[in-house]
Amino acid sequence: xxxxxxxxxxxxxxxxxxxxxxxxxxxxxxxxxxxxxxxxxxxxxxxxxxxxxxxxxxxxxxxxxxxxxxxxxxxxxxxxxxxxxxxxxxxxxxxxxxxxxxxxxxxxxxxxxxxxxxxxxxxxxxxxxxxxxxxxxxxxxxxxxxxxxxxxxxxx
Numbered sequence: 001x002x003x004x005x006x007x008x009x010x011x012x013x014x015x016x017x018x019x020x021x022x023x024x025x026x027x028x029x030x031x032x033x034x035x036x037x038x039x040x041x042x043x044x045x046x047x048x049x050x051x052x053x054x055x056x057x058x059x060x061x062x063x064x065x066x067x068x069x070x071x072x073x074x075x076x077x078x079x080x081x082x083x084x085x086x087x088x089x090x091x092x093x094x095x096x097x098x099x100x101x102x103x104x105x106x107x108x109x110x111x112x113x114x115x116x117x118x119x120x121x122x123x124x125x126x127x128x129x130x131x132x133x134x135x136x137x138x139x140x141x142x143x144x145x146x147x148x149x150x151x152x153x154x155x156x
Contacts, residue, residue: 003111004104006145007126007135013038014048014091021087024053036125037095042132044125046095051121056094057082100124104134108142115139 014023014035027035027050034049057079100118102111104126115124115137126135 001108002104003102003106003108003124003126003137004135006108006141007104007137008141009135011036011133011136013133015039016045016092016095017090019087020053020089020091020094023048023091024050024087034121034123036099036133036136037091038133044099044101044127044131044133046097047099047121047123047125048091048095049121052094052096053086056086096120101127101131102137103127103129108145111137112139112142115142 012026012030012032012035014026014037016037016039023035027033033051034047037045037048039045059082099121100114100123102114102124106114111124115122116139118124122139124137125133126137127133
């Protein structure tokens with residue numbers, strides 16, 4: 001089976017100039033944890049995830065592990081203020097510019113292996129040779145397809 005047979009093609013996207021608050025609202029409305037970021041031609045510029053947003057609001061010294069004891073580190077109030085500070089910033093600076101790309105002719109097995117080994121996100125962006133977005137495949141999409149197939153085999 002090829003990627004084109006199980007990719008999602010009704011894709012919600014974001015643009016680099018959109019504001020963090022607007023994109024985060026869009027993600028919540030659509031119940032998504034990531035959005036491909038595309039230009040006006042549909043060419044992928046990267047991927048924005050809730051992880052990317054969260055990483056932006058957490059102070060670097062906490063992420064780097066410089067503190068052995070963080071009980072006195074920023075609390076909800078400080079994180080809330082940091083979140084409010086970025087709401088009106090364009091997402092451009094938070095976009096992961098090296099998402100996992102696959103092609104529509106790639107096999108289910110190769111896409112599965114790529115997602116498992118990529119390690120950053122559980123999504124693959126299906127693109128053409130010009131990086132124009134054609135679809136998205138998640139680890140969950142693959143597992144759901146496998147579950148349906150396994151049930152069909154068990155019922156036979």
